[in-house]
Amino acid sequence: MLNNIKAAIFDMDGTLIDSMWIWSKIDTDYLTKRNISVPNDLKGSIEHLTFEETANYFKNRFNLKDSVNDIMQEWNDMAYNEYKFNVDLKPGAKEYLNMLKAMNIKIALATSNNKLLMEMALKKNCIYDYFDAISTTDEVTRGKAFPDIYLLTANKLNIAPCNCIVFEDILPAVKGAKLAGMKVVAIHDTFSENQKKELIKKADKYILNYHEILTAI
Structure with a gap:
């Protein structure tokens, strides 16, 4: 993957x-x-x-x-x-971030949330310093159904879109990331359970939690 x-x-x-x-x-x-x-x-x-x-x-x-x-x-x-x-991290999230760091893969955040709440949540869970770049949808003109925020984030990292993998939980965002030319992993969330079949179709991989991909590596 x-x-x-x-x-x-x-x-x-x-x-x-x-x-x-x-x-x-x-x-x-x-x-x-x-x-x-x-x-x-x-x-x-x-x-x-x-x-x-x-x-x-x-x-x-x-x-x-x-x-x-x-x-x-x-x-x-x-x-x-x-x-x-x-607010707590999804199961296995921090372990997966640590693994990416160990592999020298850059880590970025692309969120629709605002800066105050975003920083608070990341610092509360001790992962704020993990990110090489952070983007919010306030920086682009369109939401996550479009590729804008993903392309902006890749540009900040100076990494080509084809060398990026995106993790998202909702269908419109998965579609937007695919439009950016990126590999996409959809992760299960209770609030997008009704989209599961479409998420499996549209994403390159669908996971229930990060432990699932940690054990597969």
Whole structure:
């Protein structure tokens, strides 16, 4: 799987850390506070969007009076303590990062989360210093369904896309990374269980956890 690979690019939420439950809870709590029912299609509609695009989506779909900045600030406030104290790494994630380091493969992060929560989660789990480059979707004009963030990250690393492997947990992001010309591993997450069949089809490999690929090497 790592033949000709010089860099590994990881998503954060749902891929390196077990945190998707936080955003599902925030969506529900935020809308319930405003007496708005959570639509069944909400998760699928927003999962590939940037943080700001998601706030715009909420404002327009639910006809909210709050500004986009106010929406994002409220979400950040709701997420702060969870990211500071309650998010843990996916099983085997740190061991896999250590293995990549030992193999001199560069490590990067490509996330839709914001810088504050991202840094907090990585530092809480003692892996912040593992990354040779970090990119957020705030740095590009399109979300993870497109190749932009992956190409930006490869450029930061000065590694050709064909020599990069990407780890993601949702279908739109897997498709975006494939459009970037990169090898893609899809990792299981409870919140993308409904996409499992398509993830297996679209990704180069599908894994339940990092122990699965550690033992295969």
